[in-house]
Amino acid sequence: MQATTQLLHSIPVDAQTGAIAVPIYQTSTYVQEAPGVNKGFDYSRTNNPTRQELEKIIAKLEGGTVAAAFASGLAAIDAVIKLLETGDEIVAVDDIYGGAFRLFEKVYKKFGISVTYVDTTDLGAINRAITSKTRLIWLESPTNPTLKVSDIQAIAAIADRYKILLAVDNTFASPVLQQPLLNGADIVVHSATKYIGGHCDVIAGLVVTRDPDLGAQIKFYQNACGAVLGPFDSFLLIRGLETLHLRIGQHCRNAATIAAYLQQHPAIDKVYYPGLLTHPNHDVAKKQQKDFGGVVSFSLRDDTEAAARQFVTSTELFHLAESLGGVKSLVSHPASMTHKTIDADKRKAAGVTDSLIRLSVGLEDAQDLINDIETALTIVSATSQTVSNKRKQKSTIC
Missing domain, CATH: 3.40.640.10 (Type I PLP-dependent aspartate aminotransferase-like (Major domain))
Known part of the structure; x- marks a missing residue:
């Protein structure tokens, strides 16, 4: 059975x-x-x-x-x-x-x-x-x-x-x-x-x-x-x-699709997902897990807390909230939310940087979720470019 x-x-x-x-x-x-x-x-x-x-x-x-x-x-x-x-x-x-x-x-x-x-x-x-x-x-x-x-x-x-x-x-x-x-x-x-x-x-x-x-x-x-x-x-x-088995299956499929998309995106620095061959513990996960889960974390090439905060407040389908594992997708900024009680030095040493973003991938259509992420990344990129231009102008004036 x-x-x-x-x-x-x-x-x-x-x-x-x-x-x-x-x-x-x-x-x-x-x-x-x-x-x-x-x-x-x-x-x-x-x-x-x-x-x-x-x-x-x-x-x-x-x-x-x-x-x-x-x-x-x-x-x-x-x-x-x-x-x-x-x-x-x-x-x-x-x-x-x-x-x-x-x-x-x-x-x-x-x-x-x-x-x-x-x-x-x-x-x-x-x-x-x-x-x-x-x-x-x-x-x-x-x-x-x-x-x-x-x-x-x-x-x-x-x-x-x-x-x-x-x-x-x-x-x-x-x-x-x-x-x-x-x-x-x-x-x-x-x-x-x-x-x-x-x-x-x-x-x-x-x-x-x-x-x-x-x-x-x-x-x-x-x-x-x-x-x-x-x-x-x-x-x-x-x-x-x-419904746990059905939900977990869809969480995993969506998360794997999003992790693959993030991995090839020029605005992304690192992607953390055990299902990726590049994950350092992929072989262990493959050995002891039946699939790789519904959570994906990543950091931006614009390695600043400001960029991460802008991303998590620019999505529409990924709701900014504590917790994970629900049918609707959630996004969080661990350094200022779930892990804020941990000393900054210990937090960063464990890999929880100020620019890290965590996605709890829900049961929505994967392409809709990718479109939502793409829109947020575009907003972050535009803002970063504006800030960079202002710094160049200030430097020229000085």
Whole structure:
């Protein structure tokens, strides 16, 4: 049976009513037959039938044993970090999501958990960063926003050798393209706000574990700390999962077309997309992913923040907004938006320059999207030429 069919038929028909959609159990509490005697539910923070079905589906989709749904992607990351103790260390990808960096540096650092950031595409750098206090390797693959792809299987072997955990943020690939647990990772995290939800109408996070005991610890923190996903939002994610394979396929096709167009455009300096043969991690991506995703990043030959800002405010079909993974195309300027909380020096060292632009390629017609980009590039080019002419005139006058 193919993956799409398996996914669709893993979403159960309601046994009580025959409803083909999972019911929304919008309730906070449940009537008990006697003290401590119930039908498997006592309070919706601890468990809820709608959320439970979502967790079962996503655990199966990722090839894991236990899944936990949270109120946001950051709440999911937070639950994973709670597995650690004061004095523990994390080795994390250098091109890291700004929200994760903020959580690591502004919240957990003061509790004695430290983080070393390395280029995780370099296995030697990972080995050199690990100490006797390291308890967790934190990956994003592909990364946000420069789309570095790390060899999950090789890094899992390193983690296993040192008896430490490997967690992979799988948001950009989605379980349709990549299943890190099957490549040896211990934990998978998703900002389900993105591709899993798929319609920019829900904030949610997911954690899936390979080991049931580790999963039990995550479930404990889910209940104890209370950042749970509500029943209606759980329903929205289940609905999003029903079309995930179809959407991801179109995202990938459109992104590949746009990446190829950008690569040959004279106004573009660099294009970051794992599907391009010129991408430094193309072979790794080809090995561990089924396709190359729906995000494309690039920088302009006019390597200035002003040019990048003009581009992102000149598109019409690509809406300027935070987030990604929705059916409509989005554009962002990471340095001033998603990654602004990261120190400028660290941000630039990881490749997130002031001129970098990130596209979340949606489901529109690819040629329409290319036309939109072309129009914005024309505006940027005209402005750059005007500025250049003014500088020449000023220089002549002086």
